[in-house]
Amino acid sequence: MNRILDIKNLQVSLPTANGVLRAVRGIDLHVDKGEMLCIVGESGCGKSMTSMALMGLLPKRAEVTAEVLDFDGLDLLSLPKKERNKIRGMRMSMIFQEPMTSLNPSYTLGNQLCEAIMRHKGVSSAEAKERAVYLLTRAGVPMPEKRLDQYPHQLSGGLRQRVMIAMALMCEPDLIIADEPTTALDVTIQAQILRLIRELQQEFGTAVIFITHDLGVVARIADRVAVMYAGQVVETATAQELYSNPMHPYTRGLLNCIPIPGKTAPGSHLESIPGVVPSLIGELKGCAFANRCHVSTSECSQRTPSLELEPNSTSLHQVRCPITATTLQEAM
């Protein structure tokens, strides 16, 4: 069994004053052991909700359902709370966007690094410290022994994110969910941190779900990519395949929006996706992207397309659009 995570028809809804917000509307995804899966999408597409649902960190009023939510043979949804917490601490961990707010300002870094492993694995304090120092060194934190006694505010943003990465690796998890881990960082630091995540992921054989809105980042680190729109996966493929042969009109639109130094002619009119994202409150009829799509037909707003295997591609390339394969090729 090579899969660490298998998701079928994951749905998340949240009651709000204006009605039920259906943030995630039936996601099918899987993550292989040691794989880097990037989930990419714009704000409000449900990518963060998905990660929170996987970690079991959603507020109580949120309703999570799935046909399958299988983590290495364990059904996460039916697991008792205690077991779930144990898995969350030991076998899954998370790296957040804002390292300042995800570290507790009133405890030392040593405390925070060692707490989980001592509690969950019954490791002695000395052993935990030893591992912490080792991982801080691996994460490129200078003077790791000294850091254990420091508080989060004494570190720069880049260093804090390195500490977060070390912390995520403390219990040797099988899966790390990284939610926009480099968005708050400067570009030069971002490159370093991404490299670090990639290196450590390959070295420890950890599977990573990397959530971001930045298609540039995705291109450089992902093994496989899932593009999300309005609470659904609209396209998934290997990074190579997705960027060289994007199929869904939304993916194509996104890729065309970004000015690329050396490729896009300076000053030229950029392509953009007209309109705005639909509200996720209540039901959506037909394809969620239909009203912004330049190849949509009247049928698109009637029938909801499903995620289908793209027949012409060699790898596992799935697209949620019936038009792409034939018409889109001719339209382009």
Place this chain on the structure above:
Amino acid sequence: MPDYALELSNLSRHFHLKNGAFKEPTLLKAVDGISLRIRPGETLGLVGESGCGKSTLAKMILGLLEPTDGDVLINDKARSASSRLSMARQLQPIFQDPYSSLNPRKTIEQIIRLPLQLHKEGNKESQKKAVKDISDLVGLPERLLKQYPGQLSGGQRQRVAIARALILKPKILVCDEPTSALDVSVQAQILNLLMDLKKELGLTYLFISHNLGVVEHLVDKVAVMYRGKIVEQGTRDEIFQNAQHPYTKALLSSVLTPEPALGLPEVLDSSAWDSAQAS
């Protein structure tokens, strides 16, 4: 016509950071002797990372912060020697966060009309007409004018901010990270709008950003800022094709374009450009 739309001469701003009651305060040179010139109709991109002083610089240009030293010249007139009102007619800002740049308790129409009211331009009728015209120009549907900022999307709000900046017909816009809070598909819309407005109205832009892809697309000249100083400046091609300073090179190599084959760039170390800065 003035030689330069915007000229900064040896502009500096220092802060004294307190280190507790009994220690000497540290001197932070947030902006340290910056000189820049922008010709009318030109777009200058100011590039730098957080904490490099670019926001402090923008605040001084906008008159929100007094310089410690040096002066800001707008259309050949010193900012310090002119009134707030006369400066407002020549130079306007577009801020980063369209969620905080619009007063949540005012309607869109009130927000766009405010500059005309403060400058006592025309009567109520003509002001309302001007609001409609400018909304049309920036692609803001008329029915949104009666709504509040909370009911608009990020892109629409940024259009409101642009309309408000343009209603006094200034010639210079200071854009401080105008698209970094927006989604990429909306970013493209706003960038297109800024380029169109420049052509139509002959505007001069100071475009502050950390996104080199966007800067390359939009600007004629680039200045790279690091720790309060300009470390390199030149035309777009000079900077993007033939950068000299190690920091500029590091910034350029950190740009992650959506090209999977390229992989991640080499790890960079700030010591390379720190030593260049010191020498």
Place this chain on the structure above:
Amino acid sequence: MSESTLSLNAATSGLPVVPEWRRIMNRVVGHRGLLLGSSILGVIVVLALLAPWIAPHDPFAQNISQRMIPPVWHDKGTWDHIFGTDKLGRDYLSRLLYGARISLSIGLLAALISGLIGTTLGVLAGYFGGRVDAVISYIITTRLALPVLLVALAMASLVGGGSVETVVVLLGLLLWDRFAVVARSTTQQLREAEFIASAKVIGASTSYILIRELLPNILSALIVVMTLEMAHAILLEATLSFLGLGVQAPMPSWGLMISEGKSYMFFKPWVIAIPGITLMLLVLAINLVGDGLRDMNAPEGRN
């Protein structure tokens, strides 16, 4: 891409468009404390306003032959005096109704005066910072160090106490501290907001920025403080009157009614229970409204 394709907004993107007043109504009705508080408060306000028309008797008319009649639920009670009469034979219900006018007007006016003082100080301190903030913060700290009740007593005995106006001014001058603290901190949060910066760059004067841009955004927080201080002022008025230094006889202040009844409390407990319970109800109602409004303003209450 044409400009017209961008003309989509919340309405067309499928967000249900609920009118603002409707949303506010829904939230008020959904909040039990606020609903209960505003209903009680509403009843008391209406009764106070209608007092001259609905009061069964003249609240000042004495009738020695009718002294100390117990309320109607008592064996010896009569429907003529529903809440009975006091030691001078005045109708208790009528005095209670007129007393509500005194409590409400003193609470409201005192809170308005202190709101004006506190908001001005707090906004100036928060907006300008630096030395202005240092001076004003010093004034606030000084005020916080004063025990309100003792100072009020001392001042009241100094000026001789007596009229409603004196009590209002006295309380107004003493209760501004919370306004100042809240106005200062909310102003500090907004001072750096970009809409304030853009108003400055447009050329707006400082007074315009403070009054027209900033104040509307901190008003909701101040209204919450206002309700709490109103309740506070009403209690203090009752206390002062009870101690003989507030509103003077024969005015039908609730505090005074309790004070006048205290020598009878063991044998005729209703003389203090009735004004006491009404006072408690009023203060409770105002506090419930205040708490409810605070919940409404909290970010999580928005969506």
